[in-house]
Amino acid sequence: MTRTILAAFVVATLLSINCFSQASQPTEDFKPSSLNQPGQEYPQVNSQGYARFRINAPKADSVKVSLGLGGRGGTQLTKGADGYWTGTTEGPMDEGFHYYNVTIDGGKFNDPGAKNYYGSVRWESGIEIPAHDQDFYALKDVPHGNVQQILFPSKSTGTPRRAFVYTPPGYETDKSKKYPVLYLQHGWGEDETAWSNQGHANLIMDNLIAAGKTKPFLIVMTYGMTNEVKWGKIREFKIDPFQTVLTTELIPYVDANFRTLDNRDNRAMAGLSMGGMETHTITLNKPETFGYYALLSGGLYNPDELKDKAKPKLVFISCGSKERPDGVKKSVDELKGAGYNAVSYVSQDTGHEFQTWRRSLHELAPMLFK
Amino acid sequence: MTRTILAAFVVATLLSINCFSQASQPTEDFKPSSLNQPGQEYPQVNSQGYARFRINAPKADSVKVSLGLGGRGGTQLTKGADGYWTGTTEGPMDEGFHYYNVTIDGGKFNDPGAKNYYGSVRWESGIEIPAHDQDFYALKDVPHGNVQQILFPSKSTGTPRRAFVYTPPGYETDKSKKYPVLYLQHGWGEDETAWSNQGHANLIMDNLIAAGKTKPFLIVMTYGMTNEVKWGKIREFKIDPFQTVLTTELIPYVDANFRTLDNRDNRAMAGLSMGGMETHTITLNKPETFGYYALLSGGLYNPDELKDKAKPKLVFISCGSKERPDGVKKSVDELKGAGYNAVSYVSQDTGHEFQTWRRSLHELAPMLFK
Numbered sequence: 001m002t003r004t005i006l007a008a009f010v011v012a013t014l015l016s017i018n019c020f021s022q023a024s025q026p027t028e029d030f031k032p033s034s035l036n037q038p039g040q041e042y043p044q045v046n047s048q049g050y051a052r053f054r055i056n057a058p059k060a061d062s063v064k065v066s067l068g069l070g071g072r073g074g075t076q077l078t079k080g081a082d083g084y085w086t087g088t089t090e091g092p093m094d095e096g097f098h099y100y101n102v103t104i105d106g107g108k109f110n111d112p113g114a115k116n117y118y119g120s121v122r123w124e125s126g127i128e129i130p131a132h133d134q135d136f137y138a139l140k141d142v143p144h145g146n147v148q149q150i151l152f153p154s155k156s157t158g159t160p161r162r163a164f165v166y167t168p169p170g171y172e173t174d175k176s177k178k179y180p181v182l183y184l185q186h187g188w189g190e191d192e193t194a195w196s197n198q199g200h201a202n203l204i205m206d207n208l209i210a211a212g213k214t215k216p217f218l219i220v221m222t223y224g225m226t227n228e229v230k231w232g233k234i235r236e237f238k239i240d241p242f243q244t245v246l247t248t249e250l251i252p253y254v255d256a257n258f259r260t261l262d263n264r265d266n267r268a269m270a271g272l273s274m275g276g277m278e279t280h281t282i283t284l285n286k287p288e289t290f291g292y293y294a295l296l297s298g299g300l301y302n303p304d305e306l307k308d309k310a311k312p313k314l315v316f317i318s319c320g321s322k323e324r325p326d327g328v329k330k331s332v333d334e335l336k337g338a339g340y341n342a343v344s345y346v347s348q349d350t351g352h353e354f355q356t357w358r359r360s361l362h363e364l365a366p367m368l369f370k
Numbered sequence: 371m372t373r374t375i376l377a378a379f380v381v382a383t384l385l386s387i388n389c390f391s392q393a394s395q396p397t398e399d400f401k402p403s404s405l406n407q408p409g410q411e412y413p414q415v416n417s418q419g420y421a422r423f424r425i426n427a428p429k430a431d432s433v434k435v436s437l438g439l440g441g442r443g444g445t446q447l448t449k450g451a452d453g454y455w456t457g458t459t460e461g462p463m464d465e466g467f468h469y470y471n472v473t474i475d476g477g478k479f480n481d482p483g484a485k486n487y488y489g490s491v492r493w494e495s496g497i498e499i500p501a502h503d504q505d506f507y508a509l510k511d512v513p514h515g516n517v518q519q520i521l522f523p524s525k526s527t528g529t530p531r532r533a534f535v536y537t538p539p540g541y542e543t544d545k546s547k548k549y550p551v552l553y554l555q556h557g558w559g560e561d562e563t564a565w566s567n568q569g570h571a572n573l574i575m576d577n578l579i580a581a582g583k584t585k586p587f588l589i590v591m592t593y594g595m596t597n598e599v600k601w602g603k604i605r606e607f608k609i610d611p612f613q614t615v616l617t618t619e620l621i622p623y624v625d626a627n628f629r630t631l632d633n634r635d636n637r638a639m640a641g642l643s644m645g646g647m648e649t650h651t652i653t654l655n656k657p658e659t660f661g662y663y664a665l666l667s668g669g670l671y672n673p674d675e676l677k678d679k680a681k682p683k684l685v686f687i688s689c690g691s692k693e694r695p696d697g698v699k700k701s702v703d704e705l706k707g708a709g710y711n712a713v714s715y716v717s718q719d720t721g722h723e724f725q726t727w728r729r730s731l732h733e734l735a736p737m738l739f740k
Contacts, residue, residue, distance in 0.1 A: 037492055038561075057477030061429055083476065102479075106453065107427030109472075109479040116486055116493060122407055123486060139530055144521035146535075149566075151514035151576075160509055165516075172627045175545050191408075196519075206521075257542045 026050040026088055033114065035097075035126045040113040049092030049129045051075075053102075053111065058083025060105050067093065067100040067127070074103075094322075095131035096355025097198050099124040117198050120189040126198065131355060135207075136362050137200040142210035143169035147202050152253040156244045157226050163250060164192055165258065166202050168209055168216035178259045180217040180266035180369040183246065183290075184361075185224045185275025187298075192223045198354045204362050214365040220254055222246070224271070224278055239281045247286055265313065268368050270294035272357045284309070292316075292368050296360040297323055297352050300331035303338035314367055315342040318360040322351035343367060396420040396458055403484065405467075405496045410483040419462030419499045421445075423472075423481065428453025430475050437463065437470040437497070444473075464692075465501035466725025467568050469494040487568050490559040496568065501725060505577075506732050507570040512580035513539035517572050522623040526614045527596050533620060534562055535628065536572050538579055538586035548629045550587040550636035550739040553616065553660075554731075555594045555645025557668075562593045568724045574732050584735040590624055592616070594641070594648055609651045617656055635683065638662035638738050642727045654679070662686075662738050666730040667693055667722055670701035673708035684737055685712040688730040692721035713737060 030044035042054035068075035077085035186194040276298010294316035335342035400414035412424035438445035447455035646668010664686035705712035
């Protein structure tokens with residue numbers, strides 16, 4: 001069961017990175033993507049969401065970008081007299097963040113113009129299609145929290161492990177205040193860098209807090225696997241080693257080293273895609289540890305699973321409108337019918353990608369720790 | 371003058387990334403580099419310091435790696451029947467970290483097997499040649515400090531700016547203790563990520579503190595330029611905008627948001643290469659702000675520059691033995707002769723690269739804030 005669900009997330013991840021809106025002629029107002037390396041003019045995006053690529057490889061026979069119309073088609077670039085390969089997506093891309101890579105003469109590389117983000121078990125190129133609602137994760141002139149890299153001891157895996165901890169503005173100065181904690185997991189093929197780098201979890205929180213829309217809380221993000229990650233190894237995934245790291249090593253370390261409210265009602269777990277599956281399993285295994293559960297494009301709860309356990313204070317289930325929103329709504333309706341505080345959220349016009357999850361976090365945060 | 375020195379650092383950076391020891395036949399005990407992406411078998415390194423590359427590009431005509439014997443030669447890879455290009459450096463590399471990139475059919479890309487590090491104004495591939503003294507920056511089972519990403523307001527540049535702050539083990543739990551601060555700058559073409567990612571500044575400190583060899587202190591690392599960085603733009607570099615960011619925006623923010631000892635005798639500035647030039651200029655401009663100065667492969671002080679100013683408590687000057695150690699020693703002798711507390715350090719068998727700077731920080735830290 002678990003393996004089948006995991007495999008479904010892998011397939012969803014692989015297919016959805018090429019999602020497209022309808023095609024039309026691009027307007028010539030292309031600008032460099034906000035995720036470009038310093039000083040790099042390409043890749044570019046226009047006001048409609050088209051992406052344009054330009055890559056120097058004067059002696060190559062073929063250069064193709066993985067972003068493009070549906071499936072695995074991608075965008076074939078064509079070579080100019082100057083040795084640069086250029087091309088524009090055949091239609092506008094969905095708003096938000098997309099992973100991609102470049103196939104040059106049969107080998108898979110990254111676009112030297114773009115910054116890299118860990119996804120699909122490799123550091124991929126990233127591009128940002130400006131979204132109509134991008135203000136909620138913009139870098140603004142508001143008080144900013146910090147993202148702390150911690151290295152916590154882990155006897156179960158025999159090595160110090162890395163996590164990132166978001167501490168809200170004021171954490172460093174108001175030394176008496178204690179905070180609730182959200183444990184927030186990435187998806188398959190990603191790692192503990194995803195929620196800050198691609199997800200802008202810190203900026204989402206900074207902006208919500210500045211607007212007085214959420215309680216300040218800590219967010220802890222760690223790597224959700226303990227085995228060696230390789231293509232095809234997903235079937236060997238078991239939850240137990242990660243559950244041990246999370247509940248017997250990381251949580252006690254965070255509670256000992258940060259000013260936390262150390263109890264169930266002030267501890268939440270959420271995850272996207274595979275991280276949702278992990279959240280689902282671990283919250284059901286450890287209902288006394290977490291008071292709030294959230295699955296972002298990562299499975300469903302049904303009332304039978306929850307009964308006879310400590311009752312969650314909130315169950316939040318979300319996905320993109322291009323995923324399976326009916327299933328999310330149906331699950332939440334059933335939970336409500338059984339007396340649970342359940343909330344669904346559907347991100348409009350997005351699929352199994354980070355824009356769905358940025359928006360989901362933005363919706364979820366104000367509901368936590370009430 | 372400043373521009374000439376800066377240009378020299380740029381040239382040094384470009385030339386030194388290909389430094390080599392003497393050639394011989396490699397021993398066949400190659401293992402994946404410690405900086406590889408998860409699950410990646412190549413690039414590999416052997417016990418003598420040879421590097422071996424293997425890159426998939428079945429239809430390419432030419433694949434070359436920038437690491438190789440002296441100058442800009444690099445290592446030409448040869449294509450096997452399986453479509454993979456392989457090659458081994460003609461000799462052992464210097465110990466420690468090296469940036470590199472891969473030229474495929476005339477275009478510059480990264481090795482998809484390696485993690486990326488910002489240097490030479492691009493995210494480059496990185497490889498680690500195991501060093502005989504690598505224990506001092508190894509990830510060990512000792513208490514670990516945190517590396518915090520902060521976003522501090524900057525009126526002078528009109529945007530929040532990023533810095534990383536190392537806080538030592540115990541910082542989160544002993545809430546009354548205040549700490550000295552080292553402001554530590556990267557080199558040309560690098561950014562605020564360099565000292566943690568490539569330099570392991572946090573691990574160097576964790577290990578020194580665990581061994582009781584240094585006082586715990588904070589390290590603050592921010593981006594040392596304010597202009598747009600492009601090739602050829604180095605001549606336009608002026609120190610004033612960065613000096614304003616550092617001394618009127620970042621230092622007050624750190625002092626307000628961290629538990630610092632807010633005075634000259636508890637504040638040091640150090641930098642590598644171009645960051646050394648910046649340290650040199652800013653400490654001479656603001657002798658009342660910093661009590662400890664350190665230049666790592668980044669210029670020299672002479673007694674005339676320092677006279678009639680607040681006296682530094684320590685001047686530390688270092689470089690690799692493959693750079694200009696005589697100049698470093700002569701400068702320090704002159705400073706000592708003029709009554710200054712000056713110390714030189716020469717890293718054996720290394721050049722203008724991060725192993726020199728890791729070792730320099732390891733030597734410097736125990737001398738600070740005495």
